[in-house]
Amino acid sequence: MTFTAPGLSNKATKKLIGVMQERLSAFNDLHLTLKHIHWNVVGANFIGVHEMIDPQVELTRGYADTVAERIATLGGSPNGTAKAIEHDRSWKDYSVGRDTVQAHLGALDLVYVGFISSHREAIAIAGEIDPVTEDMFIGQTAELEKFHWFVRAHLENSSGELSNAGTKTEAAAAKKSR
Structure with missing residues (x-):
């Protein structure tokens, strides 16, 4: 670094x-996953969920740009390639293809759980080094948690139970949520 x-x-x-x-690769993967869901969701409530996903795509694309620019600001060279996503990935690729609204939202719930948990870990590390980067991650997490709430609202019954409760994989969450 110079x-x-x-x-x-x-x-x-x-x-x-x-x-x-790692967060840049995660954001790039997340916005691709969200767009995949947008294209492959079918069934009742299709249009509402189809349209709910696009603002999430745009926000996560913007967050990828913000993180990449922060890397460059600190003297690094951000890598936004598909190979970087594969290299940095500690999570499995999204596994649900064409499926119902409920199936995709059940799987997406787990995607958000994993993403937000990892982002909170990044907040903790950044907090030890740089409050500016920590603040950036905190603001992003607040919005991601709001989108996660939107997803969960579709999965929750009147007692507050989630249709995908207890599942550990996207495929299992999709199946249980159908």
Whole structure:
């Protein structure tokens, strides 16, 4: 690295850039997953969910750009390629194809659980190094949690139980939510 933000050491910045690169790949994967769902959701309530997904796609694409620009600001080189997504991925590829609204939302619930949990881990690491990056991640998490709530509202019954409760995989969540 030839430079970093004033007050940050190169060692700390490299660690932070590593975390941000993983989040960049996660955001790129998330917006592709959301678009996949948008194209493949069918059945009752199709149009409402189809239209609910697009703002989520746009927001996550914007967050990918914000993270990439933060990496560059700190002297790193963001990698937004498909190969980077594969390299940085610690999660499985989205497994549901053409399916019902409820099936996709059941699976998407688990996607958001994993994504938000990982983002909270990134908040903790950034908080030890750089409050600016930490703040960026916190703001993103608030919006992601709101979208997660939108998804869960479709899965919840009047008693507050989720149709996909107890599932561990997207395929199982989709099947149980149908």
